[in-house]
Amino acid sequence: MIASLAGQIPDGRLTRARPYRAPHHSASMAALIGGGLRAKPGEVSLAHLGVLFLDELPEFSRQALDSLRQPLETGQAVVARANAHLTYPARVQLVAAMNPCRCGHMDDAAMACARAPKCAGEYQARLSGPLLDRIDLTLDVPAVSAADLSAPPPREDSAAVAERVAAARSIQRERYRGSSIRTNAEADGERLDQVATPDDSGRDLLTRAAEAMHLTARGYHRILRVARTLADLDASDGVRRGHVAEALSYRRLAFVR
Amino acid sequence: MVARCRTVAFQGIEVMPVDVQVQLANGLPAFQVVGLADKAVAESRERVRGALGAIGLALPPRRITVNLAPADLPKEGSHYDLPIALALLAAMSVLPGDALDGYVALGELGLDGALGPVSGILPAALHAHGEDRGTICPHVQGGEAAWAGDATRVLAAPTLLALINHFKGTQVLLPPRARIAATCPTCATSRARTAPSGRSKSPRPARITCCSSARPAPASRCWRSVCRASCRRSIHPKSWK
Numbered sequence: 001m002i003a004s005l006a007g008q009i010p011d012g013r014l015t016r017a018r019p020y021r022a023p024h025h026s027a028s029m030a031a032l033i034g035g036g037l038r039a040k041p042g043e044v045s046l047a048h049l050g051v052l053f054l055d056e057l058p059e060f061s062r063q064a065l066d067s068l069r070q071p072l073e074t075g076q077a078v079v080a081r082a083n084a085h086l087t088y089p090a091r092v093q094l095v096a097a098m099n100p101c102r103c104g105h106m107d108d109a110a111m112a113c114a115r116a117p118k119c120a121g122e123y124q125a126r127l128s129g130p131l132l133d134r135i136d137l138t139l140d141v142p143a144v145s146a147a148d149l150s151a152p153p154p155r156e157d158s159a160a161v162a163e164r165v166a167a168a169r170s171i172q173r174e175r176y177r178g179s180s181i182r183t184n185a186e187a188d189g190e191r192l193d194q195v196a197t198p199d200d201s202g203r204d205l206l207t208r209a210a211e212a213m214h215l216t217a218r219g220y221h222r223i224l225r226v227a228r229t230l231a232d233l234d235a236s237d238g239v240r241r242g243h244v245a246e247a248l249s250y251r252r253l254a255f256v257r
Numbered sequence: 258m259v260a261r262c263r264t265v266a267f268q269g270i271e272v273m274p275v276d277v278q279v280q281l282a283n284g285l286p287a288f289q290v291v292g293l294a295d296k297a298v299a300e301s302r303e304r305v306r307g308a309l310g311a312i313g314l315a316l317p318p319r320r321i322t323v324n325l326a327p328a329d330l331p332k333e334g335s336h337y338d339l340p341i342a343l344a345l346l347a348a349m350s351v352l353p354g355d356a357l358d359g360y361v362a363l364g365e366l367g368l369d370g371a372l373g374p375v376s377g378i379l380p381a382a383l384h385a386h387g388e389d390r391g392t393i394c395p396h397v398q399g400g401e402a403a404w405a406g407d408a409t410r411v412l413a414a415p416t417l418l419a420l421i422n423h424f425k426g427t428q429v430l431l432p433p434r435a436r437i438a439a440t441c442p443t444c445a446t447s448r449a450r451t452a453p454s455g456r457s458k459s460p461r462p463a464r465i466t467c468c469s470s471a472r473p474a475p476a477s478r479c480w481r482s483v484c485r486a487s488c489r490r491s492i493h494p495k496s497w498k
Contacts, residue, residue, distance in 0.1 A: 001270060001379050001383075004377055004379035004380060005270060005376055005377045007374075007376030009379070010438075011397055012374075012397055012398040012400035012433075012436060013400055014404055014436070014437050015438040016438075017438070086268060086269030087269055087270075088269055
């Protein structure tokens with residue numbers, strides 16, 4: 001429907017594929033959220049129920065990135081202008097990639113520039129805390145060596161992974177049947193407590209971690225959602241200590257390594 | 258006499274009904290559009306004049322006033338060409354007066370009378386279906402409009418002339434078929450690829466992300482039988498939150 005409004009349906013054929021949008025990092029706030037004189041839907045709305053991929057995250061303007069906070073939280077992009085007050089749906093899965101520092105060789109002392117690691121701190125500080133707080137899974141991906149590239153392919157291919165993902169999703173579909181919630185990511189408040197309360201040792205771990213890691217209230221609930229999803233992947237009924245621990249491990253603490 | 262044709266205006270993904278009213282009055286020959294029309298809408302006068310000329314009709318030498326009601330709602334976009342032309346044809350008694358009653362019309366006119374694609378056909382068609390009206394749209398977008406519900410009430414015409422012939426009963430338009438793009442994720446198994454070797458350091462979080470948010474779960478059967486219904490459900494405004 002949003003694609004239709006943006007005039008992006010070629011030959012009147014609808015698609016069943018989820019949208020995938022990867023705007024360039026020069027994108028403005030209006031391009032991401034929507035707006036302009038004509039108040040068109042932005043990238044975050046065009047990626048509704050799909051993936052919004054932001055490559056080179058710190059290169060985006062600070063204003064553009066922080067404007068993503070509200071859509072990520074509510075699943076709606078609200079555009080208020082003098083001549084228009086519009087709401088577009090914007091429930092996206094945000095995937096972002098970035099280099100650790102400007103030269104990109106933080107890992108490798110031989111290659112790193114003279115300003116490491118201070119340069120990395122500055123570079124990573126371009127991302128605001130509240131935005132990072134909305135990112136559930138962070139991961140360091142070390143550089144791939146030439147030897148790795150010639151290694152045999154991994155044992156598990158994407159098709160096998162897709163099957164397990166589908167299984168976990170069907171568990172979630174069954175769980176939220178009859179409500180407006182589709183996945184764990186949308187579960188909130190009471191419903192989240194109901195489905196994602198960990199067992200005793202898990203709760204104990206989470207309480208201690210929340211203090212030690214200075215988790216925000218948002219972060220705390222996001223950990224619960226991730227832990228519930230991990231439990232779904234294991235086809236486990238309850239959320240166990242291991243699931244909570246793994247969810248905590250994907251939370252970003254301090255940024256500079 | 259005032260001839261009317263229904264069309265829509267978009268505010269975000271909200272669809273607002275717009276009534277196009279055409280009056281032929283006595284006075285100096287003129288053709289004007291009122292009702293907060295922006296530049297693209299105001300220019301539709303020339304396209305309508307050209308399209309009527311292309312099918313051998315001249316504008317009547319009278320004072321032609323086109324009103325887009327409600328008059329305080331800003332109208333933008335090129336999809337007002339077709340409803341203005343249709344209402345004008347009805348006012349000129351080329352079309353029967355009640356022919357346009359059960360329809361919502363959208364489309365851009367070429368100077369040769371061809372209908373070109375416009376944005377927002379799908380929400381407009383859903384709106385029309387909700388109001389128990391049919392949809393008149395350009396031929397290339399018939400497949401999109403047909404998803405809204407009853408495809409037999411969608412008139413997808415390649416030209417203005419084809420539409421006139423349809424209403425006169427000389428050459429009836431065929432209802433379009435709901436169409437879908439070829440890249441159906443459940444059929445496109447070729448998309449599942451093995452990751453490049455050595456890059457296997459990050460699969461698990463990627464997988465969790467897939468599970469906890471918006472990736473499609475492959476259906477067990479192909480879209481031909483099952484997914485049409487689910488597609489239709491997922492595009493309906495009530496189903497997104």
